[in-house]
Amino acid sequence: MNIVAKDFTPVTTVPPLKASRISKEYLGGTFKALDDVSFELQENQITAFVGPSGCGKTTMLRIIAGLEYPTRGRLEVFGKNVQGPGPDRGMIFQAYTSFPWLTAMQNVEYGMKILKVPAAERRERTMNFLKLVHLEKFADSYPRSLSGGMKQRVALARTLAQNPAIILMDEPFGALDAQVRWEMQELMIELIEREKKTVVAITHDIEEAIYLADRIIFFSRQPGRIKADIPLTFKGGRRIKQKEELLELPGYAELERQLFAMMREEIK
Amino acid sequence: MFLGLWEAGHYLTPASARKFFPSIGEVGSALYVLFAERNFLQDVSVSCWRIFISFMAASAIAVPIGILMGSFGNIRALFNPTLTAWRYLPAASFIPLLLVWFGPTDQAKIALLFIGVIFFLISLVLDNTTAIQKEFVEAGLTMGASRRTILTGIVVPAALPAIFDSMRNMIAVSWTYLVIAEIVGAQDGIGAVMMRAGRFLNVDVIMAGIVTIGALGLLTDLIFRGICRALFPWNVERRS
Ligand SMILES: Nc1ncnc2c1ncn2[C@@H]1O[C@H](COP(=O)(O)OP(=O)(O)OP(=O)(O)O)[C@@H](O)[C@H]1O
Ligand SMILES: [Mg+2]
Numbered sequence: 001m002n003i004v005a006k007d008f009t010p011v012t013t014v015p016p017l018k019a020s021r022i023s024k025e026y027l028g029g030t031f032k033a034l035d036d037v038s039f040e041l042q043e044n045q046i047t048a049f050v051g052p053s054g055c056g057k058t059t060m061l062r063i064i065a066g067l068e069y070p071t072r073g074r075l076e077v078f079g080k081n082v083q084g085p086g087p088d089r090g091m092i093f094q095a096y097t098s099f100p101w102l103t104a105m106q107n108v109e110y111g112m113k114i115l116k117v118p119a120a121e122r123r124e125r126t127m128n129f130l131k132l133v134h135l136e137k138f139a140d141s142y143p144r145s146l147s148g149g150m151k152q153r154v155a156l157a158r159t160l161a162q163n164p165a166i167i168l169m170d171e172p173f174g175a176l177d178a179q180v181r182w183e184m185q186e187l188m189i190e191l192i193e194r195e196k197k198t199v200v201a202i203t204h205d206i207e208e209a210i211y212l213a214d215r216i217i218f219f220s221r222q223p224g225r226i227k228a229d230i231p232l233t234f235k236g237g238r239r240i241k242q243k244e245e246l247l248e249l250p251g252y253a254e255l256e257r258q259l260f261a262m263m264r265e266e267i268k
Numbered sequence: 269m270f271l272g273l274w275e276a277g278h279y280l281t282p283a284s285a286r287k288f289f290p291s292i293g294e295v296g297s298a299l300y301v302l303f304a305e306r307n308f309l310q311d312v313s314v315s316c317w318r319i320f321i322s323f324m325a326a327s328a329i330a331v332p333i334g335i336l337m338g339s340f341g342n343i344r345a346l347f348n349p350t351l352t353a354w355r356y357l358p359a360a361s362f363i364p365l366l367l368v369w370f371g372p373t374d375q376a377k378i379a380l381l382f383i384g385v386i387f388f389l390i391s392l393v394l395d396n397t398t399a400i401q402k403e404f405v406e407a408g409l410t411m412g413a414s415r416r417t418i419l420t421g422i423v424v425p426a427a428l429p430a431i432f433d434s435m436r437n438m439i440a441v442s443w444t445y446l447v448i449a450e451i452v453g454a455q456d457g458i459g460a461v462m463m464r465a466g467r468f469l470n471v472d473v474i475m476a477g478i479v480t481i482g483a484l485g486l487l488t489d490l491i492f493r494g495i496c497r498a499l500f501p502w503n504v505e506r507r508s
């Protein structure tokens with residue numbers, strides 16, 4: 001495959017995340033969800049996990065989050081071996097996980113409370129992040145009275161406010177309708193750029209992956225392996241905020257075509 | 269609707285047997301006589317008191333145990349066999365034992381109500397706890413929350429509204445056992461009054477007792493709903 005990584009700049013610093021030879025077996029070893037997967041994340045990069053349904057994207061993300069343990073392999077965060085979950089890796093789920101018994105503001109505060117951030121600083125950061133996700137008017141609302149997109153913005157603010165090194169997202173906008181989804185993508189790019197985060201986002205949506213990501217890791221299925229590791233060099237190292245601008249870039253159509261071809265190859 | 273059927277039933281009964289199917293008016297006047305002349309209020313409050321004490325005691329034990337069993341697999345494994353066995357024992361089968369132990373006292377009745385409710389309540393609370401959205405717990409884990417924080421800060425608030433619902437349903441079961449308890453060897457309480465009336469074929473008084481229990485049940489339900497609305501404002505359906 002001609003688009004497999006070849007022009008990556010060599011990594012000199014310790015990567016925020018290094019996954020070495022990760023395998024995950026289910027059903028007493030009879031089913032291999034992941035087989036010998038290795039990769040490194042680069043600081044401040046957005047990586048998208050793309051691949052057909054059932055190829056192990058969620059499994060890989062949950063292993064990184066520490067919610068699942070690999071059968072074999074090793075996981076390092078900034079060079080340190082990790083086991084189990086921790087606040088250095090924040091996670092945003094597809095299901096709405098803003099706590100319904102807390103207001104939007106209390107939700108955003110919650111993670112910082114766990115980290116014992118002093119009250120004054122906590123308040124300030126909370127208001128700041130609520131503002132960034134445009135929810136300052138809904139600070140005292142309970143999630144029940146918020147729309148799906150707003151609930152996801154609460155979750156985004158809650159995760160960002162905790163200041164994790166790595167943010168993991170499993171189809172975070174999968175449950176949203178098209179227009180809200182698109183707004184959320186733009187907001188996410190803006191916030192990630194601003195907060196300088198290393199991100200892994202799973203998506204089914206090839207267009208979404210190209211728009212959000214600096215790099216796409218494409219998984220093949222059964223067993224789950226990395227099929228291709230694609231740096232999105234056609235963006236020229238920039239993040240394009242306006243979707244229509246992205247569509248005009250040379251290389252966009254070709255990349256999309258290739259990804260669709262890979263997907264088709266997998267599902268037949 | 270129900271009251272209409274009742275009246276119809278009364279008038280359709282042959283005149284000779286109408287004594288055994290009194291009209292609403294007759295039951296109403298029986299109720300009046302009970303309260304005005306026979307100190308029925310005393311019996312009603314004794315019954316309510318028995319329900320209240322036994323239910324509080326059962327909840328105080330069942331809710332924490334149920335939550336712990338729902339949250340920790342090893343605690344569940346420890347208690348589950350016992351719980352299952354107890355749930356299959358009919359509470360009424362303890363009546364002779366309780367009578368031998370406590371005699372026809374208040375304790376015997378309260379103990380019966382307690383036994384009748386606690387094991388079912390534990391398994392309901394257990395189910396309520398395991399039914400919470402698992403992502404809430406996982407979100408807590410990825411935020412670095414300790415087990416303790418996850419239990420008190422996430423599992424408990426997430427499960428509490430459902431737990432209150434279970435309690436509301438179980439208190440209705442409590443009333444069933446109350447009547448059984450008071451029919452078997454009791455001097456006072458709604459059930460005892462009904463039992464005595466039965467001996468003299470005073471059907472209007474029996475029905476008055478049933479109506480009273482129904483009304484109290486309705487009242488308990490309303491109180492429970494009120495408490496839930498006050499405790500869980502976030503769970504209230506909001507019109508937007
Ligand atoms: N607990 C489990 N027990 C057995 N098999 C599992 C378990 N969890 C996942 N699997 C299997 O592992 C494979 C990978 O699952 P995973 O959820 O990671 O895929 P995915 O790429 O996220 O799929 P999707 O795009 O549909 O979300 C699937 O075939 C799934 O059925
Ligand atoms: Mg998935």
